[in-house]
Amino acid sequence: xxxRFNILSKSAYSALLMxxxxxxxxxxxxxxLNMREGVTQVSRDVFxxxxxxxxxxxxxxAVVFSVMFYSLFRYTKKRNPNPSTFHESTKLEVAWTVxxxxxxxxxxxxxxxxxxxxxxxxxxxxxxxxVGYQWKWEYKYLEDDINxxxxxxxxxxxxxxxxxxxxxxxxxxxxxxxxxxxxxxxxLITANDVIHSWWVPDFAIKQDAIxxxxxxxxxxxxxxxxxxxxxxxxCGKNHGFMPVVVKVVEKDEYNDWVLAKKxxxxxLAELTEKEWSLAELTERGEGVxxxxxxxxxxxxxxxxxxxxxALAGSDIVMFDKxxxxxxxxxxxxxxxxxxxxxxxxxxDMAAVITYTRQAWGNAENGDGEYxxxxxxxxxxxxxx
Amino acid sequence: MSSVIESHHDDHHHGPAKGxxxxxxxxxHKDIGTLYLWFSFxxxxxxxxxxxxxxxxxFQPGMQIVQPEFYNxxxxxxxxxxxxxxxxxxxVGLANWLIPMMVGAPDMAxxxxxxxxxxxxxxxxxxLLSSLFMEGGAxxxxxxxxxxxSTTYAPPSVTFFIFSVHIMGASSIMGSINVIVTIMNMRxxxxxxxxxxxxxxxxxxxxxxxxxxxxxxxxxVTMMLMDIHxxxxxxxxxxxxxxxxxxxxxxxxxxxxxxxxxxxxxxxISHIIETFARKQLFGYESMVxxxxxxxxxxFVVWAHHMFTVGxxxxxxxxxxxxxxxxxxxxxxxxxxxxxxxxxGSISFETPMLFAIAFVVLFTIGGFSGLMLSIVPADFQYHxxxxxxxxxxxxLVPGSIFSIMAAVYYWIPKWTGNMYDERMGRLHFWLSxxxxxxxxxxQHWIGLAGMPRRYPDYALQFADWNMxxxxxxxxxxxxxxxxxxxxxxTVLGGKKATPQVWEGARGLEWSVESPAPxxxxxxxxxxx
Numbered sequence: 001x002x003x004r005f006n007i008l009s010k011s012a013y014s015a016l017l018m019x020x021x022x023x024x025x026x027x028x029x030x031x032x033l034n035m036r037e038g039v040t041q042v043s044r045d046v047f048x049x050x051x052x053x054x055x056x057x058x059x060x061x062a063v064v065f066s067v068m069f070y071s072l073f074r075y076t077k078k079r080n081p082n083p084s085t086f087h088e089s090t091k092l093e094v095a096w097t098v099x100x101x102x103x104x105x106x107x108x109x110x111x112x113x114x115x116x117x118x119x120x121x122x123x124x125x126x127x128x129x130x131v132g133y134q135w136k137w138e139y140k141y142l143e144d145d146i147n148x149x150x151x152x153x154x155x156x157x158x159x160x161x162x163x164x165x166x167x168x169x170x171x172x173x174x175x176x177x178x179x180x181x182x183x184x185x186x187x188l189i190t191a192n193d194v195i196h197s198w199w200v201p202d203f204a205i206k207q208d209a210i211x212x213x214x215x216x217x218x219x220x221x222x223x224x225x226x227x228x229x230x231x232x233x234x235c236g237k238n239h240g241f242m243p244v245v246v247k248v249v250e251k252d253e254y255n256d257w258v259l260a261k262k263x264x265x266x267x268l269a270e271l272t273e274k275e276w277s278l279a280e281l282t283e284r285g286e287g288v289x290x291x292x293x294x295x296x297x298x299x300x301x302x303x304x305x306x307x308x309x310a311l312a313g314s315d316i317v318m319f320d321k322x323x324x325x326x327x328x329x330x331x332x333x334x335x336x337x338x339x340x341x342x343x344x345x346x347x348d349m350a351a352v353i354t355y356t357r358q359a360w361g362n363a364e365n366g367d368g369e370y371x372x373x374x375x376x377x378x379x380x381x382x383x384x
Numbered sequence: 385m386s387s388v389i390e391s392h393h394d395d396h397h398h399g400p401a402k403g404x405x406x407x408x409x410x411x412x413h414k415d416i417g418t419l420y421l422w423f424s425f426x427x428x429x430x431x432x433x434x435x436x437x438x439x440x441x442x443f444q445p446g447m448q449i450v451q452p453e454f455y456n457x458x459x460x461x462x463x464x465x466x467x468x469x470x471x472x473x474x475x476v477g478l479a480n481w482l483i484p485m486m487v488g489a490p491d492m493a494x495x496x497x498x499x500x501x502x503x504x505x506x507x508x509x510x511x512l513l514s515s516l517f518m519e520g521g522a523x524x525x526x527x528x529x530x531x532x533x534s535t536t537y538a539p540p541s542v543t544f545f546i547f548s549v550h551i552m553g554a555s556s557i558m559g560s561i562n563v564i565v566t567i568m569n570m571r572x573x574x575x576x577x578x579x580x581x582x583x584x585x586x587x588x589x590x591x592x593x594x595x596x597x598x599x600x601x602x603x604x605v606t607m608m609l610m611d612i613h614x615x616x617x618x619x620x621x622x623x624x625x626x627x628x629x630x631x632x633x634x635x636x637x638x639x640x641x642x643x644x645x646x647x648x649x650x651x652x653i654s655h656i657i658e659t660f661a662r663k664q665l666f667g668y669e670s671m672v673x674x675x676x677x678x679x680x681x682x683f684v685v686w687a688h689h690m691f692t693v694g695x696x697x698x699x700x701x702x703x704x705x706x707x708x709x710x711x712x713x714x715x716x717x718x719x720x721x722x723x724x725x726x727x728g729s730i731s732f733e734t735p736m737l738f739a740i741a742f743v744v745l746f747t748i749g750g751f752s753g754l755m756l757s758i759v760p761a762d763f764q765y766h767x768x769x770x771x772x773x774x775x776x777x778x779l780v781p782g783s784i785f786s787i788m789a790a791v792y793y794w795i796p797k798w799t800g801n802m803y804d805e806r807m808g809r810l811h812f813w814l815s816x817x818x819x820x821x822x823x824x825x826q827h828w829i830g831l832a833g834m835p836r837r838y839p840d841y842a843l844q845f846a847d848w849n850m851x852x853x854x855x856x857x858x859x860x861x862x863x864x865x866x867x868x869x870x871x872x873t874v875l876g877g878k879k880a881t882p883q884v885w886e887g888a889r890g891l892e893w894s895v896e897s898p899a900p901x902x903x904x905x906x907x908x909x910x911x
Binding site for chain 2 (some may be wrong): 082104193236
């Protein structure tokens with residue numbers, strides 16, 4: 001029954017909105033103003049539920065408001081100078097208590113059914129841990145030992161209106177989550193700092209990422225494609241700038257991608273062994289800094305005090321190499337600075353520290369010492 | 385103090401003292417009511433100005449006017465100021481003016497406490513607003529201040545925010561005690577509970593809600609204070625605490641709080657509809673029972689604000705069903721209002737226009753509330769503009785329209801002058817159009833996927849955000865007209881009769897207009 005209801009509902013919804021609303025030429029695409037049906041069984045169930053409640057509300061509203069507007073029109077002071085005196089009716093009052101109650105039951109039944117369907121935390125064929133950070137997502141593929149961060153890739157210049165905005169403005173990332181089609185994927189969602197919320201509208205998944213908790217959600221995407229979503233829990237200044245992008249690919253393509261990711265990890269290990277020059281490190285560090293640090297410490301290293309301190313001219317960055325490494329590896333308890341130990345490779349870690357110790361005159365005013373990847377490897381060794 | 389005592393001796397007619405001291409030291413319920421109402425209006429304009437900053441930034445995609453940090457401060461202060469500074473004090477002001485006159489009492493039961501509970505407010509909001517000028521800026525974690533964003537990751541001004549909330553809470557609790565004691569002890573002979581005007585009933589229930597939940601809010605902010613300054617870990621997962629606990633505590637306060645902001649509106653609208661329909665309110669008793677059931681249910685639905693935190697299935701089902709149940713008593717109220725209009729003899733003065741708009745738009749807000757209660761659908765709606773549209777529909781054309789309706793309805797009693805009807809209607813139509821142009825499109829941009837509390841957004845939301853901003857500025861500007869109308873009425877106008885409105889019933893209409901400084905020194909008899 002739902003299939004037919006569905007087709008009907010779309011055009012009827014559009015017509016209704018047209019009727020209700022302000023005429024304007026911008027209203028060409030009405031479907032873009034409704035919830036997305038998505039690409040999973042669950043998301044379609046949710047969409048149908050949404051349309052069902054919407055129509056019930058419209059029907060109730062139509063009845064109540066027509067009685068009201070009829071009264072306003074028919075029983076004005078002019079047309080009806082002598083008001084009636086009735087002011088209660090037990091029958092009527094019982095009826096309009098019981099009938100809504102029955103309608104509610106009719107809504108609650110399919111809603112409870114769909115919810116039970118969603119609440120199924122059986123293991124997936126692929127299990128991915130999703131970790132929210134200020135302000136990016138980390139994806140860890142638990143079976144394949146792959147992990148990476150997903151950052152907003154929209155240019156700052158687009159945000160500040162210096163260049164035209166691209167098609168996927170604010171909905172694009174440097175590295176999307178990749179999952180295979182027709183496969184049960186389970187997400188284990190948590191956060192590293194404050195509460196975030198991981199939302200992919202086309203999967204009808206919205207699950208809060210809470211430090212200290214692991215929430216689960218699952219999906220089985222039925223169509224390949226790129227699906228875009230957002231962080232939906234206020235998580236600080238760049239809450240609006242940490243989108244979720246999921247790319248659903250054919251199973252073969254997924255397997256190839258897994259292999260490629262593993263090779264990449266081996267190459268990175270080789271890079272760690274390599275002898276790095278100061279210039280090479282600084283150059284690489286600048287890129288790492290732009291991706292991971294500018295949001296708080298700013299491009300000019302001035303930060304946004306008092307919450308995000310300046311790095312330019314900082315005593316630690318200029319004179320205390322050990323503490324400098326420690327802060328990046330461990331974060332700062334009770335402050336906004338998080339640990340980057342799991343977010344950056346040894347190479348990137350060394351590079352970014354070196355960059356901050358070289359940039360903004362820090363090298364000239366400070367001791368000019370720099371950090372190489374082997375320092376980080378050394379730091380990570382268990383201390384006895 | 386001695387001057388106050390002396391004036392009591394000297395002045396036989398107990399007229400108001402002169403100058404500033406009248407307002408600082410007053411224990412008169414009418415003066416305190418006036419103070420509350422003006423304070424609330426000032427906060428409405430400040431909170432409204434912040435809303436204009438928000439809407440101006442959202443006029444187009446991209447960051448234009450403010451930075452994300454400041455945007456977050458604006459949305460936080462806008463929420464806090466509108467909830468605690470505009471809507472709540474306005475209802476307390478109306479309670480002060482009207483409850484003693486409606487129950488035939490000479491004043492509130494605890495007049496000095498009344499003075500204190502008002503004069504705490506300017507300090508509370510002074511502290512809150514001063515945080516804008518502090519290093520690190522004002523609170524930026526939303527009016528719901530979820531930990532740990534509001535604790536470990538908060539700007540230093542959070543401590544001032546906490547104290548400000550404590551002071552507001554103290555003020556609300558004192559005000560509520562006063563309302564309850566007045567209603568319980570000072571009704572005129574013959575006025576049984578079930579003969580009380582509905583506004584009095586609505587405030588009695590609201591006052592109990594306030595006393596029940598304000599301490600919970602105080603507890604929540606105290607725990608934050610401990611986490612921030614005294615090394616506890618109530619909400620810090622790294623220390624074994626629980627960030628979700630914060631949300632449970634907050635919403636255990638927060639949901640009854642939502643009804644605190646709408647129940648008095650139910651009372652007001654009931655009076656206005658029966659007056660202008662010239663017909664006794666339909667179903668008085670069921671109105672009372674409906675308000676009581678809404679109040680009781682409000683304590684068992686809090687977690688519907690938290691459907692996405694990962695509660696167990698049983699909890700989600702319980703909170704969904706309990707929330708859906710609220711539709712029943714709310715429906716009863718709407719049906720009663722419609723039945724009161726049916727076969728009435730209706731005229732459309734400004735208060736009635738606001739009341740009719742209230743019924744329609746509040747009901748639309750109720751429908752979207754019902755949609756939000758459906759958990760699977762809420763997974764899509766939660767924290768999008770659909771929610772923003774929903775709660776603004778119940779708060780702006782809900783609570784705020786009811787307050788405006790109340791002002792137009794009772795201002796002839798307060799000032800002795802009629803307001804300018806043509807300008808009142810103009811104010812209504814501008815507000816009505818403004819509010820709908822602002823908030824209706826937000827339903828769609830929410831459904832289409834725009835999250836709330838975003839300073840910038842994807843391009844497909846651009847058109848309707850622009851429309852919404854235009855509506856917001858229209859609504860904002862029309863409130864300047866409201867200020868003008870009120871001032872004009874205070875200064876002069878056609879003289880009002882004691883009855884004021886042809887269909888008005890109730891003790892407050894039996895005294896002169898303007899109401900004398902002291903009314904019902906001898907209690908009236910109620911049949």
